[in-house]
Amino acid sequence: MNGPGTAFLACLASWRDRIARIPTAMVAKVPRNRREWAAWARRWWWAAPGVTLAAAVVVLARGTGVVEVPWSWIDVRTGVETGPGGRGDPSELEPLARALRDMAPRGPYIVVDQTNNRLYLKEGDRVLREAVCSAGSGMVLRDSEKGRVWVFDTPRGVFRVQKKARNPVWKKPDWAFIEEGKRPPARASDRIEFGTLGEYALYLGDGYMIHGTLYERLLGRSVTHGCIRLGKEDLRAVHDAAEIGTEVYIF
Amino acid sequence: MIERRGRDRGRARPGGRGAWSAPAGRWFRVAGVLACAVACAGESPPAPSPSVAPRVEFLRSLLELARSDVLHLVLDPDRRRIELRLRGALLRVHPVIAVTRPARRIAFLRREDDLSWVTGVHEHGRLEPGRPSDRYEVEVRPGDPDSPVPEARVPLPPEEAIPAPPTWLIQFDDGLDLEVVSASVAGEDTLAPGWWEGLLQAVGHSRFHGTRLRLVLDDEDAAALYRSLSPDIRLLIAPPD
Known part of the structure; x- marks a missing residue:
């Protein structure tokens, strides 16, 4: 079958064979001395630009992603x-x-952004209430007498409301006395304090709770000993919305 | 007999057919017949349905993260939002103004990045620059009148205590960098890698991190996200719907 296509293909095949023979010819007789190396270079000098160009094309093609293996x-x-x-x-x-x-939590849940001092009452994707709160100060308190150390961080993680209380009473822990430079009292009744925690408290376990404060001007700053402080109105709303078992996410 | 005029005058027209030679005409006829045969042969293959594999993989990863106690970010480029999640609960949502990734150009050609990271979980995210620590220490000897009692310290509000840079990164172990840019500086130069990074990668020497996603967030959202991220954050990117 004659025609331009056949001629073109034959021409291509011819050049393909010639080009394919070049590498074989280049190494067919390995130069062994300086004279043979010179002869080899005289014969093949014209290939150097081609090899350089091909290497450059390969590097660029690899870099640009032009060459892709057509995986399927x-x-x-x-x-x-x-x-x-x-x-x-x-x-x-x-x-x-x-x-x-x-x-995902069912019903309302509480989210506390402790670094930004924000509390969100949420249900699903909706934010029911956003409140300014106060979280842990990050202070480290050392009792040099007994060697005890407290770190006032608000813990991160998932908690549940374990108990709800109205007009909660604060039983001051040891650190509250140490911080004031006093020794903790022996009698439990000397630890009781009324009104400090505000109108409501939601207990989260391990002594942590969401409660009110006497110092609402400090809301929005990290000043607590690990608890979450809220303003009066926000605390009431959160207290009313939360049930025992409500999830509290602190991050 | 038709008289030929103008440009056609004097040209040979073998067999009264066109300007093509007979063998070439045969070639074209054969090619035409073959094309018709291919077009008519059997039914065309059914169009492949869109793959749900990335979505399945994404949900699996999300479920795995939800079962852990690790705070994680979920970036949804389609919905233009980045979510902070913990144990299946949606904690915060930050609207994203734009999600972009730089396309490298080498020798005036664009190099597309590998997108295999899309459905994977990116772990051990670190803030760059890191947040300053505001921890301080007080030592008290109770009952000792000479021991100083710590003064009531009123810390700065978080916006002042932890100022967020206008552009910051979360760097993940697998080489992904998430660059967060405040909208007010989004038009300015960022930490996006230059063309030289692609060139270095092309020759196999790169000291840079890999793909860099760039999120443009409202100034307040960007700052709030910077302050609230916990160390070792993880990231999951939602595939397109």
């Missing part, structure tokens, strides 16, 4: 071409989404 990914079960991760099973989506929904 086949699902071994169906034989259908898919993406690298496979096509996936749509029926898997719903159980995963349901499992995620089940993990």
